[in-house]
Each structure stands twice: as structure tokens, then as C-alpha cells.
Amino acid sequence: MTLGLVVTVCAWALGLCLRQLAGLYPTVVVNEREAQIALCDLTGTPALVASAAGISFLLMLFWLATRAGHVATVGLGLFTGGAAANTTERLAFAGVVDYVPVPGTDGIVANFGDIAVTVGFALFAVALIRFHVARVIAASRIRRSR
Numbered sequence: 697m698t699l700g701l702v703v704t705v706c707a708w709a710l711g712l713c714l715r716q717l718a719g720l721y722p723t724v725v726v727n728e729r730e731a732q733i734a735l736c737d738l739t740g741t742p743a744l745v746a747s748a749a750g751i752s753f754l755l756m757l758f759w760l761a762t763r764a765g766h767v768a769t770v771g772l773g774l775f776t777g778g779a780a781a782n783t784t785e786r787l788a789f790a791g792v793v794d795y796v797p798v799p800g801t802d803g804i805v806a807n808f809g810d811i812a813v814t815v816g817f818a819l820f821a822v823a824l825i826r827f828h829v830a831r832v833i834a835a836s837r838i839r840r841s842r
Contacts, residue, residue: 699766700758700773707777707816708784711809715785715793761820764827771819778812785809 754776761768785792794805 700761700769700776703770703773704777704780707774707808707812708780711778711781711807711812712784714795714808715789757820760824764824768820768823768827771816771821771823774812774816775820776816778809778814778816781809781812782807 757772758769761772782792792807792809794807794810796806796808796811798804798806
């Protein structure tokens with residue numbers, strides 16, 4: 697679980713640092729002010745319950761990732777860190793700056809948080825599927841050998 701948390705913090709910090717560097721090199725910068733989140737409307741007990749549920753869900757996912765191996769843990773760390781970077785950016789700056797043009801698309805741009813979420817989810821999902829398929833195959837071999 698420690699590896700996943702380290703990757704989460706690194707992805708979060710890198711996502712926020714790259715936002716500051718976005719204006720220093722020639723890329724497309726888009727500020728997504730229309731895409732807001734409603735977390736700011738939660739206060740008191742509902743906010744506490746939502747936070748506790750979210751943290752519990754993440755801890756369960758990190759437990760699953762740890763059992764599935766390092767690739768799943770790193771994937772979940774990237775996913776969580778990218779989401780945290782985008783959420784922090786939205787709360788602190790009222791929008792997310794996209795600065796990386798996505799090749800092969802018609803003008804779509806992304807940021808490090810978006811890329812970390814996408815790559816992290818793919819790594820986590822593939823590693824988790826491989827882990828469970830391997831468990832099913834091992835269980836069927838044990839049943840056949842009896």
C-alpha cells in the first residue's frame with residue numbers, strides 16, 4: 697500500500713507543478729471553467745460522510761491492488777494522484793489548465809492529471825483482470841487434479 701500512496705503523492709505534485717510550467721513552452725492552454733464540481737456545496741455531516749465513504753473505498757481499492765501486484769498498485773496510485781491533481785486545481789484555481797495536445801485527435805488537449813488518470817486506470821484494470829484470471833485458472837487446475 698505504501699508504494700501506491702507514494703505514486704499518488706508524486707502524481708498529484710507533478711500534476712500541480714506542470715500546471716505552473718504550462719505557459720513556458722509552446723502548447724495549447726485551455727482553461728475549463730465550465731466544468732465545475734459540486735463538492736463545495738457539501739458541508740457538515742454530509743461532507744464528513746462523503747469523505748469517509750470515499751476514503752474507505754480508496755483503501756479497499758489499494759488493498760485489492762496490493763494483492764494483485766505492483767502494476768495494479770502503481771496504476772491505482774497514478775489514477776488517484778491524477779484525480780487529486782485535477783480536483784486540487786479545480787478547487788484552488790476554479791478550473792483545470794489543459795496543455796498537452798493529444799495526437800491523432802481534432803484539437804483535444806489534456807493535462808498530466810488526465811493522462812495519469814487514463815494510464816493509471818488502464819494499468820489497474822488490466823493487472824486486476826490478469827490477477828483474477830490467474831486465480832480462476834489455478835483453482836480449475838486444482839479441481840481437475842483431485
